[in-house]
Amino acid sequence: MRFFFFHLMPYAPLDPDYxxxxxxxxxxxxxxxxxxxxGAELYNRYLDELEYAAELGFEGIGVNEHHQNAYGLMPCPNVFAGMLARRIPATAKIAILGRALPVLANPLSVAEEFAVLDNVTRGRIITGFVRGIGAEYHSLAVNPTESHARFHEAHDLIVQAWTKPGPFTFEGKYYHFPHVNLWPRVYQEPHPPIWIPSQGSRETIEFAAAPDRRYVYLQTAAPAATLFRTMQGYRDEALRQGYQSSPDQLGxxxxxxxxxxxxxxxxxxxxxxESFANKFLRMPQEMLLPPGYTSLASMKGLINSRKTITGGYRTMEQMLEQGTFICxxxxxxxxxxxxxxxxxxxNLVMAxxxxxTxxxxxxxxxxxxxxxxxMPALKGAVPGEVPRVAAA
Amino acid sequence: MKEEFITINGCRIFLQRGGEGPPLLWLHGAGGGGRWTPALQRLARRFDVIAPEHPGFGRSDTPAWFDNIHDVAYCVLDLLRALDLRGVHMVGASLGGWVAAEAAVRSTDRLASLTLIGPAGLHMKGVPRPDTFLWTDEEATRALFHDQSLADAMLAVEPDEAEQDRRLKNRFATARLAWAPRWFDPHLEKWLHRIDVPTLVAWGAEDRYLPQVYAAHWGGRIPGSEVHVFPDCGHSPQSEKMDAFCTLLEDFTARIGR
Structure with missing residues (x-):
């Protein structure tokens, strides 16, 4: 088992009566x-914690991206990766999981920033691409009905910018560049690893598991039962597309x-x-699920189940029972x-x-x-034959 | 009233049509169409009322070209041509008013008049507006009306599954058109002077979606237009003040003699 330490950087002093x-x-x-x-104290403390984890022997440390909220104070994860890059031991990687591509104005600048980090760290970054959660579409005034299409187009642009000799022309519906010509080029060959954090939609699993991508699929914020189904879904999708996936493709x-x-x-x-689950994650359905963020059919299912993070008070016992927390x-x-x-x-744990608070x-x-x-006790642990569950 | 589909640029459009008289094209708002409302029933006594559902909404298709409000406006112009209508009284409410204005700045060739009921489409700097996309269903319904007993009545009706599906589809389509820029087209206002048919702007004095100050703003931008504000009325004068609204519209079209 391979271990990373992941920080969300919440605004811990938030008045709980808000x-x-x-x-x-x-x-x-x-x-x-x-x-x-x-906040100044907190940022420096959180960066200390990330640096300390790198010293303690985690394979890497992780940061992510959220906008205009008290839940996670990293609107610009590449800035945080930059602050950490030259402070941590050269044994540790930095996972930026991930950039919320559709809500960003210019995905080519994301390709550039990652390329810089890849060079400075001599290939110790892991990149990640996400769509951002629904609230991000409210906060950054980006049309949620374009989310999927923008994600795929921005992804294609970034990967091409990393792998195709420049200059070349990129002709998309949302992003159109006469000159794509990245300076610097990426350090890692053919490009930095790409991980896809997701809550487990069918489309995302298919996207990540495709044979020409084989991206690491990282299950987030889901009960263990969902985890087992999405992991199965990824393995099945790989087999369907003609290859056997590795446990190192699953996190x-x-x-x-x-x-x-x-x-x-x-x-x-x-x-x-409990403060994490009930105070920082608190969000009404209108914020979490803006129209068009998922397909009509998926949205209908989500609204009907109402078993989302917008439900009632969640106790630690419920989280332990569901497998959304280990303690x-x-x-x-x-x-x-x-x-x-x-x-x-x-085989990957983003802890x-x-x-x-x-x-x-x-x-x-x-x-x-x-x-x-x-970590030492589980260092050599690898999955054997996995008991079959119905795939997601 | 009869219901049919007509194909415009590859998109199947659901259409309700009834009544006799000069043609009146009714363009529904963000809540969707496909309902032969009391206002349409009354107007059908004097007009040939044609009420399509916009692309992306209700029973109409969501075509690949459905990207923005201009696509809907061109679709409306194509629809007028496909039905070979002339001398049309075009009426649009809220989002439908925005569509009507976008169509009218492009061409008034087939129009006799234009009526805009609390239309979206413009933005006045510094005038606060609610974020309708953060409203719950109940909040959105309550905000429609000044008289809350009308909201109570609407909320008391439990929609069946087909209606729930249409509402969700309508929300998706509305977000596609109105999310950003929020409920307006920055390029509409500068061409409103092109509208050269008699125009009526109707507004509810207590509109909580689009504040009443917009009524005069629209009136000032469309040459020769008339502005009417209904007291004690919310965002939908056509339902909250149905009789007064229909009388106003009938008198307006009679007065302009077309």
Missing amino acids: DKIHRSSWVTLPNDYYDPEL WSIKIYVAETDEAARREARPHI GSPQTVIELLAEYQRRGGF GLHFG LPHELTRKNLELFAREV
């Missing part, structure tokens, strides 16, 4: 809830907390994981991860070892226990 007045910590939460003095992004005992772990994690002593966490790997068949001391302790007790 939701008595406001519907969401996204889009319209007034920014006078943000205190620049506290899971999961929040984890380790402490000395199960009891201590639950006691220490509870308020912070316990090192031994418990080792056993759970091994079991999830046995059933999911993935969210900070969440919600988790303080610095507990985050450091979590990182240390995970790196020293959990």
Whole structure:
């Protein structure tokens, strides 16, 4: 099993009573809830935590992109990758998961930024492409009905910019460039790895698993049952397209907390994981699912199920039960991860070892226990024959 | 009233048509068409009322060319040609008013008059507007009316699955046209002077979608247009003040003698 540490950088000092007045910590939460003095402290603390993880021996560290919210304070993940690039040991990678292509004005500048990072780190970056969540389309005033089409076109433009000799012409519907000619070229051959974080739509799995792509599919924010189905879906899609996928093409992004005992772990994690689920992730359906963000059929299913992150209060016990959170002593966490790997068949773990309001001391302790007790025990663990489930 | 499909530029358009008299083209708003409303029933006593569903909406197709409001406007002009209509009274409400204005700046050849009911399409800097895409269904319905008993009545009706599907489709189509720039076309206002047929602008004084100040703004941009504001009325004078609205429209078309 291969381990990365992933940070969301929430605005932890958020007044938890904001939701008595406001519907969401996204889009319209007034920014006078943000205190620049506290924010400055927080950014530096979070960067310290990422750097510390790199020193502790994680294969890499991960950042991502969200806009205009208290949930994640990284609107510009490549800036964060740039701040980290020359501070961490040369053994560690930086995973930028990912750039929200459709909501960005110019995808060619994304290709450029990644190329710069790839050169400076001598090929230690992993790139990621996402569509952004629904709220991003409200925040950046980008038409959600164009989301899929823009994503695919921007992706094609970036990969071509990395791999085709320039200058060349790119002729798309949304992006049209007479001169694509990247300076610098990318460092890694043929291009930096591309990971696709997703909540598990059929279209995304097919896109990532295609034989000419074979992108890492990273399951995010889903119960274990969904994880098993999407992992199966990816393997099936690969076989359908004529090849056997590797467990290194499959990853899971999961929040984890380790402490000395199960009891201590639950006691220490509870308020912070519940703040993550109920305060920072709070979003009405209109924000989460703008019209056109998914196909009509998918949207109908999502609205009907209403089992989205917009539901009622979620307790830690519910999250543990669902497998959206792993918590316990090192031994418990080792056993759970091994079991999830046995059933999911993935080899990559994007460990969210900070969440919600988790303080610095507990985050450091979590990182240390995970790196020293959990990671070594699972280093050699690889999935065997995966029990079959109905694919997503 | 009869219902039929007509194919325009490869797109099947659902059409309701009824009544006798001069042709009146009714262009529905973001909530969708395909309903033979009391206003249409009454207007059909004096007019040949033709009410299509826009491309992307309701029972009409969503063609590959459905990208923006201009595509809908050209489709309307093609529809007038396909039906070989002349001397048309074109009436559009809200999003449909925006479509009507976009069509009229392109060509008034087949028009006798233009009526815009609380149309979207323009933007006045500094005038606050709600973010309709953040409203819940209930909020959107309540905001339609000044008289909340009308909203209560509408909310009391549980839509069947086909109607729910059409509403979702209408939301998608509306987002495609109106998400960004939000509910307007920055290139429309500069050509409104091209509209050279008698024009009526109707507005509800208590419109919570598009504030009433827009009525005078439209009136000032379309040469010779008349502006009428209905007191105690929300975004849909054609339903909230149905009789008064229809009388206004009938008098207007009679007065211009076409």
